[in-house]
Amino acid sequence: MRKLIISTLLALTALSGLSAETYDLAGYLLKVEANSKDLYLARTDQELAGVQEKLAKSQALPMIAGSAGYTRNFIDVEQPVAAYADPTTYEVQYVDVDVNSDNDFSFGVGLTQKIFDGAVFQAIQASKKYRGMTGTIYEATRQGILTAAKQLYYQTVLLEEVYKVNKTTEDLAYATYQDVKLKYDNELASELDLLQAEVNWKINIPNTTQAARNRDMAMNNLKHMGGLEPEEVVILSDTLVAFPDKPAAMDLGEVLGSRPDYQVLQQELDLREINIKANRAQFYPSLSATAQYGWQASDDGFDLSDPTDVFSVGLELTVPIFYGGSRFAQMEQVRLEKDQTRVNILKKQDEVQIEISNLQLRLDESAFRIESAQATLDTARKAYQIMEVSSKSGLATQLELKDARNNLDGAQLNYYSAIYDYLDAYFSWQQAIGEGDQLPPA
Secondary structure (H helix, E strand, O other): OHHHHHHHHHHHHHHHOOOEEEEOHHHHHHHHHHHOHHHHHHHHHHHHHHHHHHHHHHOOOOEEEEEEEEEEOOOOOEEEEEEEEOOOOOOEEEEEEEOOOOEEEEEEEEEEEEEEOHHHHHHHHHHHHHHHHHHHHHHHHHHHHHHHHHHHHHHHHHHHHHHHHHHHHHHHHHHHHHHHHHHHHOOOOOHHHHHHHHHHHHOOHHHHHHHHHHHHHHHHHHHHHHOOOOOOEEEEOOOOOOOOOOOOOOOHHHHHHHOHHHHHHHHHHHHHHHHHHHHHHHHOOEEEEEEEEEEEEEEOOOOOOOOEEEEEEEEEEEOOOOOOOHHHHHHHHHHHHHHHHHHHHHHHHHHHHHHHHHHHHHHHHHHHHHHHHHHHHHHHHHHHHHHHHHHHOOOOOHHHHHHHHHHHHHHHHHHHHHHHHHHHHHHHHHHHOOOOOOOOOO
């Protein structure tokens, strides 16, 4: 039946000129990982963290700056200069002398190198730690998105099965109506039988329409999440038949060690510790070395053969004394932030333990429902087959046949629903143990 539906879809697609793609779960996850905008943003955060690390390292590297200048003087600046003394009165006589040239040239270069600055060194360590943390955040985001993609994939498969069950029921009811109508035309069935068969057929049409709408909406969400074209015809090849065995129980410490979201909190705690050291470094002095070279020449023309050179080196020591108490307040702030992170880690441990326990309960309950639904489905299928034969031989009414068909449909949907619930819980389990990007075992 499934092969017939896939063949029909492919044939219709070829006639309409649209492209059709068949995706198993692995192929769809590759599409999600390649096209997810959330993952793109997470990768960008990693790149930004790398840029921040470079900026932090640049503060420990030497800073070199150069300058060059030219000035053209259009007005002579004169200054009186003692030239001689009057031999009679002994008064000093002054003459005006130019003290500037028409052209001034200058060039300079300076270097500053931090020798000791605790805040800068701690900033470098913090940037390295933050870059590593963004990588872990990316992995946590990736596993969360892939887990949601797996759940959406099988939800769409489930809704497709719901549609097929409703459509089969409608088609069978219509076939029954046609059969009763033929008997009625040959005066082998009453008008009441005909009306009942017509009602049984038409009452199933809204259910089929609603199931088709739910399936199409899920398919649209699946295309959007995978970055697929809206007009693309998508066929999902995986089915709600096989499902993995229940996973074995795991130690809490092993689970915590493999969960990226828990590792993020651990890295955040390390970052808080570095932040404390960085704020403590504000109480320590900093030492920098400087070197400067200057060159200057002045001439009414462009003769630069007699310049003035200057070269100097020095050390600069900065000792923080009093900043209005801001440094003490900042120290208290970062200590409190570290305590918050530490408590968040303890909370996360409790949350993970509860999550694992609840998922084990969900898996146990879903596995039990699968066994029960399978047995019920076998019984309902056998009952419908008997009722179908009885109806054709006139030993059962249309109402009895309808009830048997409804029971079979309900049993079939319960079976599919139980498998989907089990897979949904299994995918959540994989994410809970840090394996959200893994496919379920065959």
